[in-house]
Amino acid sequence: MDSPPNSDVIIRLRGIRNQFGRHVVHDGLDLDVHRGEILGVVGGSGTGKSVLLRTITGLQTPVAGRIEVLGTDVRTADEDTRVALERRWGVMFQDGALFSSLNVRENVEVPMRAVPGLDPGLRGRLADLKVSMVGLPYLAGDKFPSELSGGMRKRAGLARALALDPELLFLDEPTAGLDPIGAADFDTLIHGLSRSLGLTVFLVTHDLDTLHATCDRIAVLAENKVLVTGTMKDMLRVDHPWVHEYFHGPRARAADASAKGPGDR
Amino acid sequence: MTRVVLRGAFLIANVTKLEQRLGAIAATSPVQADLSAVGRIDTSAAWALATLQLRIEQAGQSFEVCGASDKVASLLRTVTDALPRIESQPPVRTSLRDRIETVGRAVTQAAQFVLDLIRYYGLFLSRLGRALRHPSEFRLTALVHHCEDVGLRAVPIVALMSFLIGVVLAFQGATQLRQFGAEVFVVDLLAISILRELGILLTSIVVAGRTASAYTAAIGSMKMREEIDAMRTLGLDPAMTLFVPRILALVLMLPILGLVADLMGLFGGGLMAWIDLGISPAMFTTRLVEGTDVSHVFVGMIKAPFFAVIIGIVGCHAGMQVKSNAESLGRMTSNAVVTAIFAVIVADAVFSIVFGQIGI
Ligand SMILES: Nc1ncnc2c1ncn2[C@@H]1O[C@H](COP(=O)(O)OP(=O)(O)O)[C@@H](O)[C@H]1O
Numbered sequence: 001m002d003s004p005p006n007s008d009v010i011i012r013l014r015g016i017r018n019q020f021g022r023h024v025v026h027d028g029l030d031l032d033v034h035r036g037e038i039l040g041v042v043g044g045s046g047t048g049k050s051v052l053l054r055t056i057t058g059l060q061t062p063v064a065g066r067i068e069v070l071g072t073d074v075r076t077a078d079e080d081t082r083v084a085l086e087r088r089w090g091v092m093f094q095d096g097a098l099f100s101s102l103n104v105r106e107n108v109e110v111p112m113r114a115v116p117g118l119d120p121g122l123r124g125r126l127a128d129l130k131v132s133m134v135g136l137p138y139l140a141g142d143k144f145p146s147e148l149s150g151g152m153r154k155r156a157g158l159a160r161a162l163a164l165d166p167e168l169l170f171l172d173e174p175t176a177g178l179d180p181i182g183a184a185d186f187d188t189l190i191h192g193l194s195r196s197l198g199l200t201v202f203l204v205t206h207d208l209d210t211l212h213a214t215c216d217r218i219a220v221l222a223e224n225k226v227l228v229t230g231t232m233k234d235m236l237r238v239d240h241p242w243v244h245e246y247f248h249g250p251r252a253r254a255a256d257a258s259a260k261g262p263g264d265r
Numbered sequence: 266m267t268r269v270v271l272r273g274a275f276l277i278a279n280v281t282k283l284e285q286r287l288g289a290i291a292a293t294s295p296v297q298a299d300l301s302a303v304g305r306i307d308t309s310a311a312w313a314l315a316t317l318q319l320r321i322e323q324a325g326q327s328f329e330v331c332g333a334s335d336k337v338a339s340l341l342r343t344v345t346d347a348l349p350r351i352e353s354q355p356p357v358r359t360s361l362r363d364r365i366e367t368v369g370r371a372v373t374q375a376a377q378f379v380l381d382l383i384r385y386y387g388l389f390l391s392r393l394g395r396a397l398r399h400p401s402e403f404r405l406t407a408l409v410h411h412c413e414d415v416g417l418r419a420v421p422i423v424a425l426m427s428f429l430i431g432v433v434l435a436f437q438g439a440t441q442l443r444q445f446g447a448e449v450f451v452v453d454l455l456a457i458s459i460l461r462e463l464g465i466l467l468t469s470i471v472v473a474g475r476t477a478s479a480y481t482a483a484i485g486s487m488k489m490r491e492e493i494d495a496m497r498t499l500g501l502d503p504a505m506t507l508f509v510p511r512i513l514a515l516v517l518m519l520p521i522l523g524l525v526a527d528l529m530g531l532f533g534g535g536l537m538a539w540i541d542l543g544i545s546p547a548m549f550t551t552r553l554v555e556g557t558d559v560s561h562v563f564v565g566m567i568k569a570p571f572f573a574v575i576i577g578i579v580g581c582h583a584g585m586q587v588k589s590n591a592e593s594l595g596r597m598t599s600n601a602v603v604t605a606i607f608a609v610i611v612a613d614a615v616f617s618i619v620f621g622q623i624g625i
């Protein structure tokens with residue numbers, strides 16, 4: 001696996017605390033994400049992976065802590081800075097979160113509408129390019145979200161997230177609910193796109209195959225914070241019970257074998 | 266040979282201009298693009314270059330890129346590989362025949378819809394009959410729950426509405442009748458209009474808006490999450506468990522709500538008559554009892570169970586038509602309300618004609 005080109009920090013979290021009522025989800029959470037890397041965030045169900053993603057993207061305000069994205073302090077930034085910042089990242093939600101009243105092409109065009117002076121015809125053709133870049137056929141652009149399969153909706157959601165060529169991409173469980181072949185294709189797609197477009201990817205996942213196939217580094221969420229970060233090799237040496245169970249269980253062995261096997265992708 | 270030199274940053278914000286400039290290049294000679302002075306570049310600019318390349322090469326000329334950094338070259342390659350192959354859909358032609366067919370389809374669909382509602386009515390009756398024969402299959406708890414929801418919770422809104430209608434009727438009637446010095450007839454006006462028509466009709470409309478939509482939403486969301494299919498595989502009959510308690514609750518509650526509406530309407534009208542025309546409550550009651558035939562109340566009330574069945578069946582039927590997406594849930598819910606109100610008004614008109622013919 002190729003290492004990130006240079007290692008300046010693009011997301012810096014310090015002392016994040018999130019709680020709902022008396023239920024503490026994160027406490028004293030620190031995390032760095034480097035430019036150009038694909039960071040896989042893993043953790044058991046309900047450990048707050050989605051909440052962490054929402055916190056970084058400003059959809060959830062933490063009780064305490066400092067969030068720096070692309071050199072900007074998200075919590076103290078004024079409105080204009082925030083809007084400018086939001087254009088530099090793209091988020092793909094679990095089921096694509098496409099606007100149901102728009103077709104796929106129009107969905108991808110939505111963020112492009114904010115670009116002043118962009119010719120509408122050209123905008124449509126750029127949207128077609130994005131649709132094609134995520135591996136959807138040309139005619140899918142005319143379809144409405146309800147006419148697409150789950151995998152296609154996710155791809156369309158990715159196309160919309162990529163509409164403005166973001167530097168930073170957030171993905172929440174991109175392969176959940178896909179069949180193994182579709183999931184493997186999606187892994188290849190994310191890996192390929194992030195390398196050729198120079199993307200930094202923050203990827204929340206449950207899928208060990210995805211971790212093997214795409215991620216440069218892994219962060220494990222447990223006990224309300226980021227317990228460890230490191231490469232797959234590092235993870236195998238961690239002797240925290242949950243981490244050990246996760247990376248040494250039967251599924252982990254199978255994923256490891258298939259990643260190393262002759263069918264290596 | 267044409268040389269294209271790109272200098273500086275090329276991003277989506279200025280791609281319109283870039284595309285125009287590149288589009289003006291004639292495809293009559295080989296083209297060389299010099300990218301050595303390019304700064305930042307994004308996919309939109311890469312797309313403009315890739316389309317230029319495609320156009321030049323399709324015209325049989327050569328296209329060459331020089332001086333591109335690794336990053337730019339890799340981006341260009343990705344975009345060139347991903348360039349969408351434009352396929353055109355076979356054009357859809359609409360002939361006169363197609364249009365006539367659309368009309369025909371709409372008509373048969375409407376007929377089918379009415380037949381469907383009648384089928385649901387039959388289903389309801391047969392399951393009701395079954396419940397009488399096998400009381401253990403009947404869901405009393407669900408019935409009580411729906412009665413509370415449909416009846417008790419609707420009392421405030423129905424009461425307030427009919428009170429206000431009574432007030433308005435008395436007030437309008439008074440202004441007209443005063444011209445003839447026939448103020449006291451306002452009592453007859455109120456009694457006949459509210460007891461015969463307005464009380465039950467307006468109650469049904471409110472209930473149609475409130476309950477038909479609730480039924481559709483509840484059954485529709487179960488349909489959406491495949492709960493109905495799960496019930497079938499578990500040997501539970503959706504008609505018995507879902508439709509019968511709901512429709513029966515309406516049949517039991519709507520007459521009661523209608524009575525509440527009648528009373529509140531008369532109360533509001535009486536109050537207004539007292540304030541505006543000086544007709545004392547005692548006089549109002551005497552006039553009401555002496556001047557108004559009790560048959561008016563029956564004429565009004567006899568309609569209630571019919572309206573109830575209509576509202577219930579429309580609501581349940583619409584719920585079962587929900588597909589597995591949220592849009593269809595919203596659409597069917599609003600359809601249910603419109604259909605239920607419309608059907609209630611049509612039924613009321615039919616009743617008026619029938620009562621008129623038999624002279625009550
Ligand atoms: N809006 C909310 N209100 C209350 N609790 C929430 C909310 N969002 C998330 N939680 C709680 O936070 C915890 C973490 O949720 P989440 O981040 O979705 O988990 P996961 O790691 O599976 O993505 C869960 O226990 C969940 O119940």
Ligand SMILES: [Mg+2]
Pocket residue numbers: 049050
């Ligand atoms: Mg989640």
